[in-house]
Amino acid sequence: MATLDILLDRQELVRILVPTDGEPRMRWVYGFPNFREWLAVELPRLVPGRLQAADPPVEQVDDILYRWITGKEILYTRQFKDLTPMADEIWEMKTADIRIFGWMYQPRKFIAVFGDYADLYKGKIARAAMKRPNAE
Amino acid sequence: MNLYLYDIGERARKASRFIGHVRAELQRALVAEKASRKLSQQQIATMIGTSRSVINREFMGLENLTLRRVAELAWALGWEIVFQLRKPQAIAAPTIPIQAPQMPPRPANLEPQLNAPALPVIDFKSFATAA
Numbered sequence: 605m606a607t608l609d610i611l612l613d614r615q616e617l618v619r620i621l622v623p624t625d626g627e628p629r630m631r632w633v634y635g636f637p638n639f640r641e642w643l644a645v646e647l648p649r650l651v652p653g654r655l656q657a658a659d660p661p662v663e664q665v666d667d668i669l670y671r672w673i674t675g676k677e678i679l680y681t682r683q684f685k686d687l688t689p690m691a692d693e694i695w696e697m698k699t700a701d702i703r704i705f706g707w708m709y710q711p712r713k714f715i716a717v718f719g720d721y722a723d724l725y726k727g728k729i730a731r732a733a734m735k736r737p738n739a740e
Numbered sequence: 741m742n743l744y745l746y747d748i749g750e751r752a753r754k755a756s757r758f759i760g761h762v763r764a765e766l767q768r769a770l771v772a773e774k775a776s777r778k779l780s781q782q783q784i785a786t787m788i789g790t791s792r793s794v795i796n797r798e799f800m801g802l803e804n805l806t807l808r809r810v811a812e813l814a815w816a817l818g819w820e821i822v823f824q825l826r827k828p829q830a831i832a833a834p835t836i837p838i839q840a841p842q843m844p845p846r847p848a849n850l851e852p853q854l855n856a857p858a859l860p861v862i863d864f865k866s867f868a869t870a871a
Contacts, residue, residue: 612742613742615742617742618742618743618744619743620744621743621744621745621746622745622746623745623747623750623753626829635744640744643744644744644746655797655800655802656802657801657802658801658802658803658804659756659759659801662748662752663748663752663753663755663756664756664801665746666746666748666752666753666756666757667757667759667760669746670753670757670760671760676764677764677768679764679767679768679771681771683767683770683771683774683799684767684771684799684800700800700801700802
């Protein structure tokens with residue numbers, strides 16, 4: 605049984621889905637239980653941050669997850685970065701107000717560890733909050 | 741399988757994804773024009789008559805764009821807009837199954853009830869500018 609399936613069965617990871625209204629799912633998102641909790645409980649309470657984005661954080665996250673899952677172009681240019689590789693194999697999924705940190709388990713499989721306001725993490729790698737799962 | 745469906749509601753979802761689609765198209769066009777002819781946000785700002793910081797916020801998705809502004813940005817980029825509303829498609833595109841359950845054989849008279857409402861189409865196309 606694949607490592608990911610083992611972790612899903614143990615509920616150490618949860619598969620994150622968004623409604624795609626019939627569009628095929630081309631990529632996957634998995635999350636730690638804490639990340640799921642953040643999506644369900646904390647994120648809906650967040651208001652636009654320092655940049656005063658027009659869209660609330662809940663919609664920003666829905667849009668980036670939808671674009672990732674349905675295989676839309678994920679920008680990585682000098683000007684626009686939707687998903688950024690960082691040190692220690694950490695990847696950063698970005699919206700105007702939110703940063704979601706995680707790992708790229710395989711090319712189309714992102715494992716989200718946690719998310720929060722971008723202003724709290726800009727210029728920093730939140731290494732202290734990242735813990736790898738103990739897969740056997 | 742352990743699943744969580746992140747659903748912000750259909751109304752918010754439709755609106756935010758359309759806005760996200762327009763923003764992604766604008767960004768894509770800007771990236772293309774910067775690569776091909778070094779078009780900068782400052783140049784766009786000058787053409788439209790505003791500041792670079794305003795243009796940057798608009799491309800970053802921090803501002804609510806009016807239809808007029810979308811048209812102005814497309815004009816400044818040298819791209820045209822193709823906009824279309826259409827009825828939802830009758831049959832959904834096939835999705836990668838989350839997990840295929842064991843199902844009994846379907847009765848012969850069971851009709852599919854699939855429904856895949858589609859987003860209005862907005863595409864930005866580059867048109868060749870006369871030399």
